Amino acid sequence: MNKIGVALCMACFFTSFTVSAAESHKVKFPHCQNLDADAVGDSVKNDYQQNRIVSWPKDREKLGQADPVIWVNSKEIAGKNGQWKVPLTVRGMNTDIHYTVVVDCTAGTADYQS
Incomplete structure (x- = not known):
């Protein structure tokens, strides 16, 4: 019984860590x-x-x-009908940040997902 409880606690801990590591920023974006x-x-x-x-x-x-x-590999952009997925790479002195930016041209929004 104790082993099951410990296993469940560990699973909850790792799940919460994984969920918090991924971020999303939804912003206004020009109609496109x-x-x-x-x-x-x-x-x-x-x-x-x-x-x-x-x-x-x-x-x-x-x-x-x-x-x-900052760069975008235009060969990896996917989309149609005003819905686009754009891979964005941002390189700094310490690290790189990779975003998949989901653009909705009709709604005028972009969702930066890391």
């Missing part, structure tokens, strides 16, 4: 219905560079700088 994949990727890169790095202190702290190198 008429843009192609490359243009949406450029918009995501510019949005992060001009708006997110400035307002997300945890990213600056994690990266170790306020002016990281």
Whole structure:
């Protein structure tokens, strides 16, 4: 009985750690219905560079700088009908941060998922 209790506690601990490690930031994003994949990727890169790095202190702290190198691999952008998934990489002095940015052009939102 004690072994089962310990196993359940361990499972709960690791599950809560995994859930807290993944973050999501839903933000307003310019409407982009008429843009192609490359243009949406450029918009995501510019949005992060001009708006997110400035307002997300945890990213600056994690990266170790306020002016990281940011890129999007346009070959990995997927989507249609105004719904896009854009892989975004942000490289700082300390580490890299990888986001999958889910853009909804109709709603004017972007969800940065790490």
